[in-house]
Amino acid sequence: MSGLERVVMHIDMDAFFASVEQQTFPFLRGKPIGVCGDPEGRTVIAAASYEAKRRGVKTAMTLPEAKKLCPEIILVSGHPAKYVDTSTRILAFYAAFTDRVEVFSIDEAFLDVTQTAHLFHGPEEIARSIKSYIKEHFGLTCSVGIAPNKLLAKLCGEMHKPDGLTTVHPSEVAALMETLPVQELCGIGPKTQEKLNRLGIRTCGELGRYPEKQLNGIFGIVGSHLKHMGQGVDENPVLPYFHEPATKSMGHSFTLDKDTRDMAEIQRHLLQLSEQVGRRLRRDSFAGRTVSLVLRYADFSTFIKQHSLKSYIDDGLRIYQVGIKLFKELYQPPRLVRLLGISVSGLVRDLKQTMAFENARAGSLFESLDAVNDRYGEFSVARARLQERTPGPRVIPPSWRPGAPTPVTR
DNA sequence: TCTGGGGTCCTAGGACCC
DNA sequence: TCTGGGGTCCTAGGACCC
Numbered sequence: 001m002s003g004l005e006r007v008v009m010h011i012d013m014d015a016f017f018a019s020v021e022q023q024t025f026p027f028l029r030g031k032p033i034g035v036c037g038d039p040e041g042r043t044v045i046a047a048a049s050y051e052a053k054r055r056g057v058k059t060a061m062t063l064p065e066a067k068k069l070c071p072e073i074i075l076v077s078g079h080p081a082k083y084v085d086t087s088t089r090i091l092a093f094y095a096a097f098t099d100r101v102e103v104f105s106i107d108e109a110f111l112d113v114t115q116t117a118h119l120f121h122g123p124e125e126i127a128r129s130i131k132s133y134i135k136e137h138f139g140l141t142c143s144v145g146i147a148p149n150k151l152l153a154k155l156c157g158e159m160h161k162p163d164g165l166t167t168v169h170p171s172e173v174a175a176l177m178e179t180l181p182v183q184e185l186c187g188i189g190p191k192t193q194e195k196l197n198r199l200g201i202r203t204c205g206e207l208g209r210y211p212e213k214q215l216n217g218i219f220g221i222v223g224s225h226l227k228h229m230g231q232g233v234d235e236n237p238v239l240p241y242f243h244e245p246a247t248k249s250m251g252h253s254f255t256l257d258k259d260t261r262d263m264a265e266i267q268r269h270l271l272q273l274s275e276q277v278g279r280r281l282r283r284d285s286f287a288g289r290t291v292s293l294v295l296r297y298a299d300f301s302t303f304i305k306q307h308s309l310k311s312y313i314d315d316g317l318r319i320y321q322v323g324i325k326l327f328k329e330l331y332q333p334p335r336l337v338r339l340l341g342i343s344v345s346g347l348v349r350d351l352k353q354t355m356a357f358e359n360a361r362a363g364s365l366f367e368s369l370d371a372v373n374d375r376y377g378e379f380s381v382a383r384a385r386l387q388e389r390t391p392g393p394r395v396i397p398p399s400w401r402p403g404a405p406t407p408v409t410r
Numbered sequence: 411t412c413t414g415g416g417g418t419c420c421t422a423g424g425a426c427c428c
Numbered sequence: 429t430c431t432g433g434g435g436t437c438c439t440a441g442g443a444c445c446c
Contacts, residue, residue: 036414037414037415040411041411041414042411042412042413042414043414043415044413044414044415045414046414046415046446059446060413060414060446061413062411062412062413062414063411064411064412065412065413067411104445104446105445105446106446107446108446186444186445187444187445188444189443189444189445190443190444191442191443191444192443192444220420220421221420222419222420245418247417248417248418248419249416249417249418250416250417251415251416251417252415252416253414253415253416254414254415255413255414255415290438290439300412300413302441303440303441304439304440304441305439305440306438306439306440307438307439308437308438308439339414339415341415341416343416343417
């Protein structure tokens with residue numbers, strides 16, 4: 001390779017939500033815990049402590065499954081604001097080492113230290129400083145991977161968890177990839193793994209040697225990308241937040257506590273979801289013109305129907321009107337509904353003054369309502385039909401970015 | 411007590427316009 | 429009367445990530 005090798009670091013907090021809870025509540029330390037939404041509701045494990053992981057409990061596992069594997073697991077309802085606060089303070093520390101910090105999720109970040117590592121006695125020293133800072137100030141551990149690109153940094157960071165520090169030098173890449181199973185790479189999920197396996201490709205070495213034309217014939221333009229991944233090649237730059245691509249959609253969905261075909265209940269949920277989406281759009285000065293409705297039946301079959309408008313909207317009621325119309329077109333009575341979702345895409349920003357914006361005059365009313373809700377809590381002021389609501393905290397969205405307001409609760 | 415919630419990207423077919 | 433092709437938008441569905 002050229003002399004322009006990059007040095008990329010991936011930092012991943014260990015069992016983040018669970019570790020934060022254990023730090024906040026000392027009686028949880030050393031015990032198997034699972035952070036979830038409402039422990040009484042139909043949720044899944046959002047994060048498991050290492051004590052629970054050792055018993056086989058994994059992220060996205062259902063609560064009954066987790067309890068079966070680990071009957072003494074302590075289920076903790078998440079505290080999103082606390083995770084946001086902790087994450088924000090940790091991220092701020094990274095800026096001491098480079099301005100190239102990419103926030104990958106609330107508990108993961110990439111740092112490009114190519115230009116700055118020499119100022120701090122090398123990348124490993126940076127990693128050790130970060131680890132001891134996080135340990136000292138938050139009582140938390142993280143695992144760090146250092147490699148020539150993001151793909152490999154993320155990969156090697158996973159190799160020694162928790163509290164790991166792993167470096168892969170450019171000269172070691174080929175040997176590492178040779179025997180590495182393809183599904184270990186970020187971006188190769190179960191479906192792609194199965195397709196590759198059917199082609200006789202099990203390791204990255206095999207993937208990297210496979211004829212590109214044949215991969216492209218099966219995977220389209222993703223084929224070339226896959227071949228590169230197999231070779232450990234990844235040219236994607238570390239993108240600081242101010243270079244991040246703009247938000248493309250915003251939405252919320254909700255699994256009902258009990259499957260239903262009651263139209264009044266369905267309308268109520270759709271209105272609440274629409275209001276939440278509208279409020280979030282306005283909070284970030286977005287408006288959108290495509291509304292999507294998600295409908296999941298009791299048998300888990302899921303359908304999406306969308307409709308594009310001529311003008312941009314950010315008003316919950318307008319979103320609801322389109323959403324309920326889509327629902328009625330899509331719904332097959334008397335099937336039982338399990339989940340409802342509403343999202344708005346085709347987003348533009350700061351459209352308030354333009355003619356294309358449908359709701360210019362209602363703007364000041366929303367500003368007043370939003371201000372009240374910001375101050376006194378979500379839905380302090382809301383439409384009368386939303387007085388009957390399902391309470392309970394929600395777990396943080398992985399799409400969270402620093403600077404974003406406190407996550408939505410319901 | 412079977413299977414959360416919030417996103418992005420890609421594909422593919424049809425409509426429509428030039 | 430018939431023959432195209434390219435580009436863009438819209439919609440539905442699927443794969444993947446944390």
